[in-house]
Amino acid sequence: MNKSTSMSIPIANVRGIEIRVHLTFALVLLWAAFDWGISQGLGFAGAVYGLLFVSLLFVCVTLHELGHSLFAIRYGARVRDITLYPIGGVAHLEGDLSHPKHEFWMALAGPAVNIVLVVILGTIAIPLMGWRALDGMGVLWSRLQGLGPERLLMDLLATNLGLALFNLLPAFPLDGGRVLRAALATRMGELKATQIAVQIGQGLAMLVGLAGFFTGALNLILIAAFIFLSAAQEWRGTQLKAALRRLPASAALIKGGVILSPYDTLARAINAALLTGQSDFAVFNQGYLVGVLTRQDIAAGFQRYGPNIEVGRLTHTHLPTAHPGDSLWDIHHKLEKSGSPAVSVVENGRFLGLATVESVRRALQFAVA
Template sequence: MPEPANRRPNPPGTLRVGTLAGADVLVSTSWFLVAAMIAVLVAPRVDQVTPGLGAWKYVAGLAFAVILYGSVLLHEVSHAAAARRYGYPVTSITLHFLGGATAIEGEAKRPKEEFWIAVVGPLTSLAVGVVGLLLLFLEPEGLIRMAVEGLAGANLLVGVLNLVPGLPLDGGRVLKAAVWAVSHNVHRGTIAAGWVGRVVAVLALFWPALAAEMLDLEVGIYDYVMSFVVALFLWTGATAAMSSARIRARLPRLAARSLARRTLAVPSDLPLAEAVRRAHEAQAGSIVTVATDGSPVGVVNEAAVLATPDDRRPWVATSTVARTLTPGLSLPADISGEELIRAISANPAAEYLLLEPDGSLFGVLATADVDAAFRSASK
């Protein structure tokens, strides 16, 4: 069956296995590696519980990995459901080496939304763990008991660890929401949770050595490798969130009105040479073509004008170097900050028409000017 025309292509290294909560469920190639690792690690326990299975013990271990990641999927689906409940689209849920990730479009607008979207995941894992413990009272036997015990223990551990208050963990987003609610500054909340996330990353890195020294636990090379992978994941995630917060804190400086170029409106059939002459005379940095009734119909592309030889400009209409206006190329003159970045990202173009609330023409916004202002704000 052919894919729907509006379906997004899968990210590299992922396989789509279905849809849940309105989102594509993707499995990363790294998942197959961790599933194989789980199968190998669980196989000796399977052999103890049910001796004589031979190679089938690895199949049982693989089945346990699938069941375990089914609960991870449930964790991520709860995030997706909460996000959709608040009106945020969810594009995909990806299962990977370290668990799962839910791709939510847009950022929470209020601390309450951030809190519930984040906390519902760990609460779901804890609920699955508690249900597993209750099922043990039914006294299941053999491989079923082993699976229930493993599922209960893993979900309780995942639920508790995810509530650790450091980004990129769910608990970090809970802390972010709390600081945001108190300080009324979302970026301050992200920075605070990011710093805690870095501390957690350092603790994760040294956990095997601490466990061996203080708890007298036996640790091996596998424990050190896994602690390094987890620490790297936490550190990079926290650092990325902090960097993004610092940049986004400066985004309000990007105001379309202050970046707009003075604009000259000319008839569509006016020769390009005359339009350029009038623009220079009026000291206008942009040109808009208008219909006979004066309504704007196109924005002249600066690159196209420069590419037109001087000796041809008297013989070509200005409309030939103008991009026809579409809804995405007309923006409110008062748009700014993240809303401005999202608007131009959704409809990439070199120039945009800025309109006043009454629909009158204010000016033209050049993407090059926005990029320059963004780089300046990010320093």
């Protein structure tokens, strides 16, 4: 379990996508109750309104992320979960979209959901406000200034419209920036397209940050910092992906070394690791690969069972397989998708060696150096 998952709790599951709420989300609810109840002087009713509005707003954010996620699934990616943070929702995707047009439509799906919500909310709000207007515009205005359903509908409508327009800004990694990258990638490749999209996104972020600085708007400064840092992170990730795609699986192949039997004791694995520095061990039984024993398995097994436990009880079996001509990105994807600590590299049915997370990292470091 990763750190972000351990700090969040599941609240729903939609078509296999787990919806989670980060524990820090409670800060948003506290802020909403304080702002509407105390800062705006609306008392208990204002606090309740603030909690209701923010809760419904994050339902809209979840629907926005589901729009992205369902399109990603349609195009072959896997969505691990959607997590709601104080700054918004994040869909955690695993896998790669095979074509820029897939990213194009996936990126547009989120804002499209907000536009649909604007239409639905407007369809409900307009007749309701028209009915209120029959009693006079003063009555309608007082209802909009109060804490009734009219104001809630209009606040949600305006916020969804704002979310759609904001996310369509060509400031990578916002949705509009992803649309821009996808359009550029069809002509110049993903790496160059990402570089241009990141430069535009960070440029817009600096302009937003300056506007926030001179106007004293802290929220604009925070938004600018988020866009700037997220764009930098996306650029590093794209560079890493490009590097992994250039290197063959054979670059991360662990050949030779000490081979264990499932009937060997953990003490033998520990001695081999200390003498050779080997961290991951292939486990064979009668000439057939059984699985892999990693350094983490050795440490956890020793702590729990001691040195006399048989290696076979700690071995990871059912390893995914790869061809030596596959790229390190393919290996990385297989490791991530399977959750396995290693991939078995075979050619024409012959076992060549193992590729692990550690060996992929070392191969990448060696290539960069």
